[in-house]
Amino acid sequence: MLEGSVQSGTTAGRDGTDRTEAPEVEIISSSTCPFAQRTRMVLATKGIAFSLKEISLDDKPDWFLKLSPYGKVPVLRHGEKVLWESAVINEYLDEVFPAVPMLPQDPFRRALARIWIDFANVRMVPHVYKFMLRQDQEGQEFQRERLTAAVLFMEHSGLRELSGGPFWMGDRPNLVDFTFFPHVQRFVVLSHYRSFVIPPECTRLLAWIDAMHQTPAVQAMRPSNETLIRNWSKYAHNTGTGVTAREMREA
Template sequence: MNDIELFSARVCPFAHRSRLALMEKNLPFTLIEINLHNKPDWFLNMNPAGSVPALRQGDFVLHESLVINEYINECFSEIPLLPQSMQKRAEARQWISYAGASFVPAFYRTLKAQDEDRQERSIAEMYRVLETLDNELKRSKGEGPYWYGWQVGLTDIAFYPWFERWILLEHYRGLKIPDQLHSLLDWIAAMQGRDAVKLGGEPVDYYIGQYAAYAAGKK
């Protein structure tokens, strides 16, 4: 019953979240790659939403990365990925929500903006979001390198896949993370040193090629 299958796609940052969560928990799982341009019927029958990631454990199926990651954390108590304090857990979920509501949409608006005016506005918005993250990291992580100290958690995992793909905004929009955002840059460096990140990442050229259509406004 503990056998876990994760249906994923290399290119997808949402699926990347759940791969990271499973690897950080040191859980064995079977990784099944789904072709997002030609999803097999058996996958759509199992997961009518058709999205990745999807997790199957016996007859139980979940989709949506944040829901999957919460389930993984609750189901397997070893190596907790949320803080012990009830208030800190609530705070962590608040920032996980911010990732989906503000950070990820700003990232895609910046990547997909075509005319100069939209690019300027989206880049300004992205800078504001980065400053918000830097300020929160200064406050929350204390002496440790991760969002809530010395243990990587679901908040780190909720954001990191897009920072691995930050090269897209540099390459296509000339947008670098400002040097003065020390807390954010230190956090990115700490995440890049994680074994799970090293094992689950992709080369820069892969991302640049895979997201060319997004940057050209064709998706």
């Protein structure tokens, strides 16, 4: 087990918050996986005590493949229950551990939050990977345009309309923020390998990124830019052999 393993009683997390005792919660993760980072930030923000087991996605143990039908992280073990897929895991955690709610209470606002979570997963994140994987100039420029369009939609139809606060839907981060942030954080990789720049008109998005960097959960679970650039070289050169790389090539 790595740092964050649970002991009996309330423990302090790496973000300095008190954690609710929940020794049966285990997250199986990879240190640089953005999807796993989502769940780790939710756990930290909600103050849920958990044990952390990290695996190498390049050498997945057999016991892990029996738990994760897709061969992906994160995987959550809660007692005898096993869940995969970060968006599903995060909603489960929010329902089972209701302290520090991570979705709006109003049904319409909660539905809007889920729309934006779906947008992140379906309309934004794939373009991050495809932009990195494309080796030809024409393909890269096509993905640059698609990702830029997604970013502008986030700015004008998302952040500017949903919230007057620093985060997506108010004064504190919720599941929408934690769904978007790990991949937006990896724009540093797109900048390094593909010269991608967030359009300057995206003032709300840039302010949101600054606000997210100040949150304890992000600071506790944030890989360095150098680590991200090194780890994502496999996407930049299209040498990645993982499940996500394969899926994005096929999509």
